[in-house]
Amino acid sequence: xxxxGYVFRDGQPIPDSDLKEQQDGDxxxxxxxxxxxxxxxxSSAMNTPTSSATDGDHPTDSHALANADHDHKGAAQVNEHExxxxxxxxxxxxxxxELVGGLDNEELWTLIRRFNKxxxxxxxxxxxxxxxxxxxxxxxxxxxxxxxxANVERLYMTVIIGxxxxxxxxxxxxxxxxxxxxxxxxxxxxxxxxxxxLVPTFLTTLIVLIVYPPSRPILFPPAPLALVDSSTGGxxxxxxxxxxxxxxxxxxxEKHKGEAVEQEASNFVSGIGSIALSSATGKHNQGDPEPEAxxxxxxxxxxxxxxxxxxxxxxxxxxxxxxxxxxxxxSAQGGTPNEHHDKTKQPMEDAMWGKMRPVMHVIGDIxxxxxxxxxxxxxTAPFPKDRPRFTLAAVILPGIAVSTFTTxxxxxxxxxxxxxxxxxxxxxxxRGLDWLNKNYPNWQxxxxxxxxxxxxVPTNAQLTITLLRIGEANRAPLPPPPSSDQPPPDQxxxxxxxxxxxxxxxDEIQAAIHKDPSEKEASEAAAATAVGADEKPxxxxxxxxxxxxxxxxxxxxxxxxxxxxxxxxxxxxxAKNHLGVLPKEDEMVPTGPVDFxxxxxxxxxxxxxxxxARIPCVSWSRAASDGTGGAVEDTIDKHEKHxxxxxxxQDIQELKKVGGLGxxxxxxxGWATGKTVADGLEIVDKAGNTWKLTAIQDRDQLFNRLxxxxxxxxxxx
Numbered sequence: 024x025x026x027x028g029y030v031f032r033d034g035q036p037i038p039d040s041d042l043k044e045q046q047d048g049d050x051x052x053x054x055x056x057x058x059x060x061x062x063x064x065x066s067s068a069m070n071t072p073t074s075s076a077t078d079g080d081h082p083t084d085s086h087a088l089a090n091a092d093h094d095h096k097g098a099a100q101v102n103e104h105e106x107x108x109x110x111x112x113x114x115x116x117x118x119x120x121e122l123v124g125g126l127d128n129e130e131l132w133t134l135i136r137r138f139n140k141x142x143x144x145x146x147x148x149x150x151x152x153x154x155x156x157x158x159x160x161x162x163x164x165x166x167x168x169x170x171x172x173a174n175v176e177r178l179y180m181t182v183i184i185g186x187x188x189x190x191x192x193x194x195x196x197x198x199x200x201x202x203x204x205x206x207x208x209x210x211x212x213x214x215x216x217x218x219x220x221l222v223p224t225f226l227t228t229l230i231v232l233i234v235y236p237p238s239r240p241i242l243f244p245p246a247p248l249a250l251v252d253s254s255t256g257g258x259x260x261x262x263x264x265x266x267x268x269x270x271x272x273x274x275x276x277e278k279h280k281g282e283a284v285e286q287e288a289s290n291f292v293s294g295i296g297s298i299a300l301s302s303a304t305g306k307h308n309q310g311d312p313e314p315e316a317x318x319x320x321x322x323x324x325x326x327x328x329x330x331x332x333x334x335x336x337x338x339x340x341x342x343x344x345x346x347x348x349x350x351x352x353x354s355a356q357g358g359t360p361n362e363h364h365d366k367t368k369q370p371m372e373d374a375m376w377g378k379m380r381p382v383m384h385v386i387g388d389i390x391x392x393x394x395x396x397x398x399x400x401x402x403t404a405p406f407p408k409d410r411p412r413f414t415l416a417a418v419i420l421p422g423i424a425v426s427t428f429t430t431x432x433x434x435x436x437x438x439x440x441x442x443x444x445x446x447x448x449x450x451x452x453x454r455g456l457d458w459l460n461k462n463y464p465n466w467q468x469x470x471x472x473x474x475x476x477x478x479x480v481p482t483n484a485q486l487t488i489t490l491l492r493i494g495e496a497n498r499a500p501l502p503p504p505p506s507s508d509q510p511p512p513d514q515x516x517x518x519x520x521x522x523x524x525x526x527x528x529x530d531e532i533q534a535a536i537h538k539d540p541s542e543k544e545a546s547e548a549a550a551a552t553a554v555g556a557d558e559k560p561x562x563x564x565x566x567x568x569x570x571x572x573x574x575x576x577x578x579x580x581x582x583x584x585x586x587x588x589x590x591x592x593x594x595x596x597x598a599k600n601h602l603g604v605l606p607k608e609d610e611m612v613p614t615g616p617v618d619f620x621x622x623x624x625x626x627x628x629x630x631x632x633x634x635x636a637r638i639p640c641v642s643w644s645r646a647a648s649d650g651t652g653g654a655v656e657d658t659i660d661k662h663e664k665h666x667x668x669x670x671x672x673q674d675i676q677e678l679k680k681v682g683g684l685g686x687x688x689x690x691x692x693g694w695a696t697g698k699t700v701a702d703g704l705e706i707v708d709k710a711g712n713t714w715k716l717t718a719i720q721d722r723d724q725l726f727n728r729l730x731x732x733x734x735x736x737x738x739x740x
Contacts, residue, residue: 082734084155084479088405089492095124095404102497106635109502110494113613116279116505123490123501125404131490132504133281137180138487139723141173144679147735153465153474156485157736160387164740166380174386175295176288181393183291184248184284187272191251192243198256200525204244222426230416230423233400246525247518249274250535258525258535266515266536274536276511279504392472394482403486405493411480418476484739491731498634500616500731503724576695591625599625603718604683605698614721616728618647621703621719623667630716631666632728639732641706642669643716668714670706672733677707678726683718 081087093100098110098120111119122128145158152159164170199205215224231238247269249261261267267276271283399411445452459466468474481489494501515536525532584605590598602625603610614620619630621643629647633640644666683700684692692700703717704726719725730737 082736083152083157085157085481085485085489085492086734088489089496091405093124093405097121097124097126099123099494099499099501100497101499106498107617108497108499109616110499111502112500112615114502119502123404123493126490127280129280131501132279134483134487134490135501135727136281136504137177137285138484139727141177141484142680142726142730142739143170144677144740145730145737146677146740147675148738149736152736153468153478155479156481158485158488158739159473160384160391161738161740164380164384166376166383171379171383171386172292174383174390175292176285177390178386179288179291180284181390181397184270184272185393185397187253188248191246191248191253191256194253194256195246195251195525196256200255200257201244220427223423226419226423226426230419233412233419234416236401247274247536248272250525250532258531260535265513266518267511267513268516276513276516278507278509278511282511391482392477395473395477395480398482398486399477399480402480405489406479406481406486411477414476488731488737491727495634495728495731500728503615503721503727576691580692580695596624600703600715600717601684603627604701605692605696606701606718606720611720615724619719619721619725621716621722621725623714623716625717628667630719630725632672632725632732634732639672640669641672641675641729642666643714670708670714672729673735674708674710675706675729675733675735676709677705678729679705679707680722680726681705681715681717 081090099122110122116128116132119128122131146161148157195201196205196208211224212221215221228242232242247261247266249263249268249272250258250266252259261274263273263275265276266274268274268280268283270281271277271287273283273287275283275286277283277286398406399415402408402411463469473480491501518532518536584601587595587598587601591602599622603622610620612620617632619632620627621630622628623643626645628643628645631642631644631648633642633648681703682689683702689700692698701718701720702722703715704719704722706714706716706729
């Protein structure tokens with residue numbers, strides 16, 4: 024029976040792109056021959072949805088898995104059409120069929136949602152991949168506070184939440200509230216201690232947990248994280264007052280799986296010290312829209328000053344508030360905070376910010392390693408299920424034999440020998456390292472976990488791009504995560520028998536997961552008071568002053584955008600890039616998976632992805648691929664339907680997400696207007712030509728389709 028879905032006829036010829044060169048370079052339909060050429064050369068490594076390459080032709084393991092024939096297939100793994108299939112874009116998630124076999128849609132959307140926040144900038148690489156998977160973090164990845172924020176949030180969602188769960192399992196065991204389980208652990212420990220087999224017993228238990236997944240819920244029965252008291256190991260009421268999620272530390276309600284943990288991670292970062300202040304404001308110079316001097320008429324990408332944009336430059340830097348406050352306090356106490364007196368201020372600032380890049384890399388590497396171990400222990404289709412677990416068990420297995428026949432005296436002798444060699448053997452160590460560097464230049468890379476025992480095991484980002492490639496290989500792009508403006512329900516999440524293994528009565532658990540009646544009445548009264556306050560506001564001077572400044576700022580923002588419209592008509596590139604970044608409600612129309620609403624050189628239009636041709640392309644025109652969607656459809660003539668540029672997806676060398684406004688201006692505009700800024704995307708081909716698309720409402724979905732369609736090996740920057 025065919026899978027449900029809608030079919031988009033993207034196989035129709037896209038509007039003619041062989042345009043004559045125009046004198047006016049600001050006309051979006053004007054294009055040079057370099058911009059409209061389509062490469063006719065093919066590559067044996069090319070991996071398009073229409074290719075029938077063998078496994079040896081796929082550039083990475085991810086591409087090979089995406090094109091493999093899977094046993095358990097979802098709707099995105101069935102290729103029954105020659106045209107793009109809509110599996111539920113911009114629809115109710117309840118109506119979306121299972122997209123990937125063996126993976127719940129909520130888990131899939133959680134991966135995509137976090138992928139969208141993690142990926143900023145990717146470049147195609149031709150370097151060999153030792154681990155078999157692309158989308159690794161480049162060594163030259165530049166630091167920005169917004170990237171640091173994303174990495175710390177990921178650290179919270181993976182490592183910190185995982186350690187919280189481990190700590191609460193230990194608390195449950197030590198509490199003796201589950202006497203049979205704790206007694207069994209204590210008996211095994213006592214026998215192993217008597218027989219001097221503690222280490223072999225521990226390693227054997229570890230191997231059983233790795234190789235035989237059904238043993239995990241037996242030895243460590245699951246329980247909602249927020250329901251367990253970390254000090255007593257017993258039942259507690261969640262900090263959110265109601266158990267609305269099972270995998271979050273607070274138990275806060277969520278509309279979709281994983282959102283509560285993501286909100287916790289965001290609040291976790293916002294509460295960290297002075298560096299997190301910059302992260303919380305979203306400072307990300309690499310994502311700022313580039314000024315006019317940076318993009319030449321030929322589309323070449325050049326370096327320039329990000330603050331040359333007058334709109335972004337006119338906004339004060341909020342990250343200087345902390346330093347200004349410290350200076351004010353020092354001055355009030357009789358100090359001399361002036362930089363002419365304090366010669367250490369600038370060097371210390373430079374040194375601290377210079378060290379943030381390696382810190383960011385370390386945090387990212389820790390999160391990557393944790394995700395790889397998690398995906399090795401509990402693999403997600405289509406990655407192999409048994410090989411990673413057996414590899415980890417094989418590494419631990421020799422330790423059992425060694426620890427069984429090693430006495431405590433032998434262990435101490437070997438330990439002290441190692442300490443002595445490390446302390447006094449420096450000349451030998453350096454000679455050995457020098458020999459390795461000469462004969463095996465990549466030996467350090469080969470020893471990394473991702474290239475050795477975890478080779479072929481993906482991070483969550485690598486898993487996500489593989490799932491995206493599965494959809495593209497079968498002409499069924501994965502629909503984006505659902506979103507809603509409604510708050511999450513203030514109701515406890517349903518508990519099943521397998522969710523709770525605590526030694527507590529049913530009444531105790533129900534009392535803990537439900538909001539206390541008195542607290543519920545208080546919250547309802549507070550909500551009613553808030554509604555009444557909105558209807559009949561109190562005359563508070565502070566609120567009036569804040570409202571005055573907010574209204575004044577909003578008026579200034581609207582005036583600035585009005586001036587930008589005039590400047591755009593004159594020819595200012597910066598002003599053109601600002602057009603449409605605050606879309607009106609009637610302009611927020613559902614887009615995708617074939618056409619995406621966006622602007623090029625300030626003009627309204629549509630970005631089209633055509634995969635039906637032999638060479639998939641991305642193009643921009645004033646109308647959608649079916650000829651509709653223009654500013655005034657009845658007045659769109661044949662010339663206006665012509666594309667301004669068309670780029671073969673196989674020729675894309677770089678994709679970069681750019682902000683619709685500078686990071687400082689975005690803060691002010693968001694606070695004053697309450698609107699979401701529509702960001703942009705920069706496309707660079709192998710020849711160095713650059714095309715900048717702005718005011719894209721579904722920028723992340725467009726980005727995900729472009730990186731998943733063809734056979735590039737990507738690196739994250």
